[in-house]
Amino acid sequence: MTEKIATDVSNMLNNYSPSRDFDGLIGMDAHMKEMESLLCLDSDEVRMIGIWGPSGIGKTTIARVLYSQFSENFELSIFMGNIKELMYTRPVCSDEYSAKIQLQKQFLSQIINHKDMELHHLGVAQDRLNDKKVLIVLDSIDQSIQLDAIAKETRWFGHGSRIIITTQDQKLLKAHGINHIYKVEFPSAYEAYQMFCMYAFGQNFPNDGFEELAWEVTKLLGHLPLGLRVMGSHFRGMSRHEWVNALPRLKIRLDASIQSILKFSYDALCEEDKDLFLHIACLFNNQEMVEVEDYLALSFLDVRQGFHLLAEKSLINLKFLSTNCTRIEMHNLLVQLGKDIVRHKPGHQSICEPGKRQFLIDARDICEVLTDNTGNRNVVGIFLEVRNLSCQLNISERAFDGMSNLKFLRFHDPYDDESDKLYLPQGLNNLPQKLRLIEWSRFPMTCLPSNFCTKYLVEIRMKNSKLQNLWQGNQPLGNLKRMDLSESKHLKELPDLSTATNLEYLIMSGCISLVELPSSIGKLRKLLMLSLRGCSKLEALPTNINLESLDYLDLTDCLLIKKFPEISTNIKDLKLTKTAIKEVPSTIKSWSHLRKLEMSYSENLKELPHALDIITTLYINDTEMQEIPQWVKKISHLQTLGLEGCKRLVTIPQLSDSLSQLVVTNCESLERLNFSFQNHPERFLWFLNCFKLNNEAREFIQTSSTHAILPSREVPANFTYRANGSSIMVNLNHRPLSTTLRFKACVLLVKKIDNDKEEAADRRTTVIPRIRENDKIGVDVPWRYRFHVPTILEDHLLTFQIEADVTSNKLLFSFDIKDNNQAVIKECGVLQL
Numbered sequence: 001m002t003e004k005i006a007t008d009v010s011n012m013l014n015n016y017s018p019s020r021d022f023d024g025l026i027g028m029d030a031h032m033k034e035m036e037s038l039l040c041l042d043s044d045e046v047r048m049i050g051i052w053g054p055s056g057i058g059k060t061t062i063a064r065v066l067y068s069q070f071s072e073n074f075e076l077s078i079f080m081g082n083i084k085e086l087m088y089t090r091p092v093c094s095d096e097y098s099a100k101i102q103l104q105k106q107f108l109s110q111i112i113n114h115k116d117m118e119l120h121h122l123g124v125a126q127d128r129l130n131d132k133k134v135l136i137v138l139d140s141i142d143q144s145i146q147l148d149a150i151a152k153e154t155r156w157f158g159h160g161s162r163i164i165i166t167t168q169d170q171k172l173l174k175a176h177g178i179n180h181i182y183k184v185e186f187p188s189a190y191e192a193y194q195m196f197c198m199y200a201f202g203q204n205f206p207n208d209g210f211e212e213l214a215w216e217v218t219k220l221l222g223h224l225p226l227g228l229r230v231m232g233s234h235f236r237g238m239s240r241h242e243w244v245n246a247l248p249r250l251k252i253r254l255d256a257s258i259q260s261i262l263k264f265s266y267d268a269l270c271e272e273d274k275d276l277f278l279h280i281a282c283l284f285n286n287q288e289m290v291e292v293e294d295y296l297a298l299s300f301l302d303v304r305q306g307f308h309l310l311a312e313k314s315l316i317n318l319k320f321l322s323t324n325c326t327r328i329e330m331h332n333l334l335v336q337l338g339k340d341i342v343r344h345k346p347g348h349q350s351i352c353e354p355g356k357r358q359f360l361i362d363a364r365d366i367c368e369v370l371t372d373n374t375g376n377r378n379v380v381g382i383f384l385e386v387r388n389l390s391c392q393l394n395i396s397e398r399a400f401d402g403m404s405n406l407k408f409l410r411f412h413d414p415y416d417d418e419s420d421k422l423y424l425p426q427g428l429n430n431l432p433q434k435l436r437l438i439e440w441s442r443f444p445m446t447c448l449p450s451n452f453c454t455k456y457l458v459e460i461r462m463k464n465s466k467l468q469n470l471w472q473g474n475q476p477l478g479n480l481k482r483m484d485l486s487e488s489k490h491l492k493e494l495p496d497l498s499t500a501t502n503l504e505y506l507i508m509s510g511c512i513s514l515v516e517l518p519s520s521i522g523k524l525r526k527l528l529m530l531s532l533r534g535c536s537k538l539e540a541l542p543t544n545i546n547l548e549s550l551d552y553l554d555l556t557d558c559l560l561i562k563k564f565p566e567i568s569t570n571i572k573d574l575k576l577t578k579t580a581i582k583e584v585p586s587t588i589k590s591w592s593h594l595r596k597l598e599m600s601y602s603e604n605l606k607e608l609p610h611a612l613d614i615i616t617t618l619y620i621n622d623t624e625m626q627e628i629p630q631w632v633k634k635i636s637h638l639q640t641l642g643l644e645g646c647k648r649l650v651t652i653p654q655l656s657d658s659l660s661q662l663v664v665t666n667c668e669s670l671e672r673l674n675f676s677f678q679n680h681p682e683r684f685l686w687f688l689n690c691f692k693l694n695n696e697a698r699e700f701i702q703t704s705s706t707h708a709i710l711p712s713r714e715v716p717a718n719f720t721y722r723a724n725g726s727s728i729m730v731n732l733n734h735r736p737l738s739t740t741l742r743f744k745a746c747v748l749l750v751k752k753i754d755n756d757k758e759e760a761a762d763r764r765t766t767v768i769p770r771i772r773e774n775d776k777i778g779v780d781v782p783w784r785y786r787f788h789v790p791t792i793l794e795d796h797l798l799t800f801q802i803e804a805d806v807t808s809n810k811l812l813f814s815f816d817i818k819d820n821n822q823a824v825i826k827e828c829g830v831l832q833l
Contacts, residue, residue, distance in 0.1 A: 026204065027191045031062050031184070032069070038180045039162055041070065046154035050173035051166040053184030054314035054331065055262050056226025059166040062184065063137045066164060070135060074161070077135040078111040080150070084142040084264075100149035107150045111136070122149065126156040133160045141167045142268060147176050168265055171312040186331075190773075192223035199232025213243050220250055222332030230258050252362070254336045262337045265315060275299075276306045277315060280330055281338025282359035283381045283408055289318060289326040294458050294481055295408065295437050355379065355402075363388040370399040381408035386441070389421050397426040406432040407456070410439040420444065436479070443467060446490065454480070463487050468513075470495050478502060486510050486531070498523050509533040509554070521545055533557055533575070541565050555579050556598070569593070576600065577619040577642070584611040598640075606631040613637065623647050628655075643667055664690055665790065673697040682706050689793045702799060709789060712797035715748055719829030726825040727814040729774065732832065741806055742833040745769060746799040747815045749823040751792055765789040766818035767798060767825075774810035792823060801833070 038049050051059045064079065071077035083103075105119040108128060134157050138150060151163045167173060173181055187195065194204040196218045201207050206214040217235070221227035234255065235243060254262075266277060276296070284292045293303045300306055307328065310316045317329040330338075342359050343351060354365035355374035360382045367389075369375045373396050400406060409431070411422060420442050428445060431438070433453040443465035454475040459482040468490050477500035485491060487510040497503065498520035504527060508514060514535045521527075522544030529552040530545075532538060539560045548568045554575040555561055562580040569591045575598040582602040588594065589610040598617035605611055612635045619642040620628075626648045632638075633655055640661040643649065649667050654675040661684040664670065670690045677683050685705040687693060693701075693710065701708050702716060715722045721730050726747070747767060767787045787798060813830050817823070 024198075025061070025065070026194045026198065027187050028062070028065055031058075031182075032065065034182055035062065035066055038182055039066075039070075041073070041160075041162070044159045046157050046159065046161045046163075047180060048151065048154065048163045048165065048176070048178045050170075050178045050181040051164065051184060052168070052170050052173060052181050052314070054168060054224075054334070055265050056224050056258070056333075057184045057186065057314075058225045059184055060139050061225070062182075063139055063164055063166050067135065067137050070162075074135040075133045075158075076111050076129070078107070079137040080107060080110070080139060082140045083138055083146050084140045096145055100145055103146060103149040122152075125150070126153075129157050129161075130155065132158045134158065134163075135161070136163045138163070138165045141165050141172065142169060144172055144175060147172075168314040169312055170314075171309075186223045187225065189218070189223065192221075192225075192228060193218045195225060196221070196228040196232045199229050200235045202236075209240055210243070213240070213247070216247065217250065220247075220332065224331060224333055226261060227255075227258055227333050230255055252336075254333065254340050258333060259337060259340065262334060263341075265313060266337065266341070269313075272300060273306055273309060276303070277310060278338050278342060278358065279381070280310075280316060280328060281335045282342060282361050283383050283410065284328060285330045285335055287328055289328050290324075291459070291482075292328060298436070298456065299407070359383070363390075367393055370395045372396070373398045373401065375400070375403040375406075377402065377404045379403045379406050381410070382406065383408075383410045383412060386411055386413040386421055392421050392423055394423050394425050395428070397424065397429050399428075400432055401429060403432050405434060407434050408437045409435060410437065411441065412439060413441045438462070440465070447471070458482070460484070464489075466490055468492050474499060481505070483507065489513060494518050496520050500524060502526055505529045507531045508535060510535075512536050514538055516540070517542055519544065522547070525549060528552065530554070536560070551593075555581075572596070574598070575617075577617065578621075584608050584614075586610050588614055601632075616640065618642070619644070621645050625649055627651065628653060646670075660684065662686070664688070666690075668692065671697065673700050677704055684708070685710075687711070688790055688796065691794065705799070706801045707787070707799070709796055709798045711794060712748065713795050715746055715797070715827045715829040719744075719746060719831045721831070722827065722829040724827055726816070726828060727812060728828050728830055730811040730813060730830050730832070732809040732811070740803055743802045743804070743813075744799060744831045744833055745802055745813060745815075746797055746829045747825045748827040749789065749792060749796045749798060750826040751794060751823050764791065765823045768816045768818060769800070769802070770814045770816065771802070771804055771806075772812045772814070773806060773808035774812055786818070789823070795826070796823075 040047065051062055053059050060081070067077065067079045100122055101119055104122060104125050105117065108119070108125060109115055109117055111134065112128065136151060138146070141147060147165065157163070165173065165178065170181065193215060197204050197206050197214055200214065217231060218228065221231060231250070235246070238246070266274060269277065279296060280292070284295070289307060296303045307316065307318060311318045315330070315334060319327045319329050321327055339361055342357055345358065353374070354360060354362070355369045355376055356378050358378055358380050360366050360369060360379060363384060366382060366384050371394060422442065422444065424444050428449050430449045430451050434456050435453070436456050436458045438457070439461040441463045443462045446466055446468040448471055452471055454471065454477050456479055457477065458479050460480070461482070461484045463484060463486050465485065465488045467485065467488050469492060472495070474496045477497065480500045480503050482505040483503065484505070484507040486507050489510065489512050491511045492513050492515065494517060496518055501523065503524050506527060506529065509531050510533070512534065515537050516539070519542045521542050524547060526549050527547050528549055530550060531552070531554040533554045534557040536557060536559050538558050540563065541561070543566055546566055546568050548570050550568055550571060552573045553565065553567060553571060555565070556575045557578045559578060560580065564581050564583055564585060569587070570593050571591065572593050573596045574594065575596070577598045577600050579600060581600070582604045594614065596616045597614050598619070599605070599611070599615050601618060601620035601622060606629065612631070614637065615635050616637055617640040618632065618635060618638060621644045623645055625646050628649070633653070635656055637658050638656040639658055640663065641655065641659060642663045644665045646667045648669055650669050651672040651674055652670070657678045660677070660680040660682060663684070663686045665688045667690050669692060671692050671694050683705045685701045685708040687701060687710040689711070691711050698710060701710050721728050749765060767789065769785060787800065789796070789798060813828070815825055815828055817825060
């Protein structure tokens with residue numbers, strides 16, 4: 001008896017000892033604030049609250065902190081951890097009812113502290129608890145019978161009770177009628193960095209010399225708290241040399257303890273959903289949902305339903321970008337899980353023989369398979385990041401002979417800025433018959449293999465190719481939806497497209513050898529977009545392209561086209577600058593869908609008042625023009641005016657109030673700007689190689705614009721912070737509290753000495769600004785933009801405004817130039833607005 005009393009007193013003292021287990025958890029205060037709002041503890045109602053998110057994001061930790069903080073406010077409380085494992089450890093022969101009885105028995109035994117209680121029916125929980133105010137946390141619920149057994153209805157519990165459920169499956173919560181759901185988001189980049197440091201260094205910042213390494217690991221782990229904890233503990237105590245040696249493996253292999261937790265969710269999927277998960281992980285992460293749906297339509301019963309199921313189980317995120325665009329996003333570690341599953345899939349001996357895998361992703365494996373012809377019928381998809389090739393890849397002419405089931409071939413070069421790395425020294429015998437997607441920038445042959453099968457083809461994306469033609473004759477193209485052959489400068493003709501009745505996008509920009517289009521384009525009743533920009537040898541369009549579906553037509557730089565295209569009045573965007581078109585049909589004023597009309601200057605336009613009410617962009621290239629005609633001011637919806645090579649133009653007068661962009665290039669006599677802007681949120685004033693601008697004009701450009709470029713030899717004195725080179729530290733007067741600040745930044749671009757003038761004329765400079773808070777190594781402020789500057793003949797100043805959310809009073813502004821272009825940055829400056 002004495003011993004029992006002592007034990008009870010000891011337990012009581014332990015219960016009243018305040019918990020410090022969760023002190024200092026990064027980001028937890030924000031979670032608690034959101035959860036307290038959902039809990040609504042002042043209310044007497046019985047409320048169920050769901051905590052939803054992917055494995056490893058911290059759902060259980062949030063629930064434990066809530067339990068620690070609030071359990072003493074309830075008569076009875078229980079934290080039931082990892083319930084899904086209880087289900088998997090029950091006897092195999094037990095039926096669903098028995099499983100529910102067993103779960104409720106465990107639940108009641110713990111909450112009322114009665115170990116050996118008997119349970120004969122599922123009404124016992126309600127009978128025992130309907131007058132008790134209880135706090136119940138059910139962790140890792142993954143089946144509805146678990147909720148049915150423990151908390152089927154709110155009336156089972158007394159007034160003021162709260163039931164908190166953590167799960168990966170949103171659908172499960174909704175099916176149970178739970179509408180109060182907290183979606184756990186990934187921590188910010190800086191919070192993730194601090195979390196990792198807490199586990200790796202025992203403090204929320206790294207040891208000296210480990211700053212960049214800690215940030216690199218944080219990025220690789222994709223901000224997932226589970227990964228940050230496991231790998232932080234793994235690196236703790238290691239020397240810098242050991243960190244450097246461990247990083248390469250971390251980039252391609254998943255830690256076993258992380259994998260076991262993440263794989264639990266994958267294993268619970270049915271076989272078809274597992275297959276869909278692997279397709280996304282290996283081939284289609286960060287792709288537009290509708291496109292992926294098209295690729296996979298013949299492989300899965302209901303692809304879209306599969307996407308939503310994976311999203312409900314937190315295995316992917318469907319990110320809404322616009323009305324017509326939703327992107328599929330999968331976390332880095334889940335992507336790595338998918339790749340590991342494919343690499344170790346049983347029955348394929350795929351670890352040592354990559355040619356027998358379902359998907360090929362690793363650059364070294366792909367090189368081996370395509371040079372040694374070892375791919376077999378197991379291979380469904382190939383995804384090669386071309387930038388990961390360390391040297392050129394000579395693909396065998398028989399590389400694809402054994403891959404009879406290959407459906408997706410992607411040689412991916414997103415910016416198309418890699419020089420030729422893929423070669424076919426002996427040509428190519430064939431491409432697989434079942435191909436649905438072929439993405440191959442800089443394709444080195446002049447024609448596709450003669451036996452190329454188009455029957456299943458959904459998309460062909462072959463930018464910058466050496467193709468002269470695709471295939472001969474009338475091929476079956478009923479599945480084809482997108483064709484992009486832009487910058488294929490040797491392409492002379494398109495094939496017959498009469499069977500491509502589902503084609504939506506046809507992009508031929510920069511095909512400078514293309515002379516004519518096939519008349520079969522008139523049969524493309526679902527065509528939404530036709531881009532022929534820069535097809536400089538194209539003389540005319542087919543007369544039958546009056547397609548009601550067509551939204552977008554771009555004929556910019558089609559210099560030989562003289563006749564206004566015969567198109568549907570449903571067109572939305574029509575780009576005709578730098579063509580020889582001088583007439584606009586009088587009916588255009590009634591084209592209710594038209595929102596953008598881009599035209600080149602012609603004296604004929606002044607006689608067409610119906611056009612002056614419609615034009616949104618006007619391009620003028622007139623070497624003899626001395627002043628802008630009065631009628632140009634009457635273009636009431638003019639948004640952009642381009643002036644190029646107007647060598648005798650001295651003054652730009654007041655123009656339409658709607659004008660927000662003025663792009664002036666090589667106007668060597670231009671001196672004065674006698675106009676002002678209205679209150680447009682963004683005002684672009686670009687003056688390239690206009691060297692006679694007077695001081696008033698220069699002052700106006702710099703003070704009235706949000707983005708500008710003009711000739712200059714120095715950073716203006718009004719920029720508070722100025723520095724030589726391409727980076728500058730800004731020290732603010734006060735520390736902002738997570739607020740949006742506005743800055744004006746500038747860079748002085750100095751032309752490189754370049755002997756090859758013809759080559760230099762085609763170059764442009766891409767300037768990429770970045771902002772970092774000085775006490776957050778490696779973490780960019782969420783603002784990103786890039787500026788493309790055409791050829792400059794002398795030094796120019798690029799200025800632009802930035803809005804950024806910052807919390808530090810020390811900001812590092814840096815400005816990078818992409819590739820080895822025509823200019824370098826000599827100076828930079830920043831001004832806080």
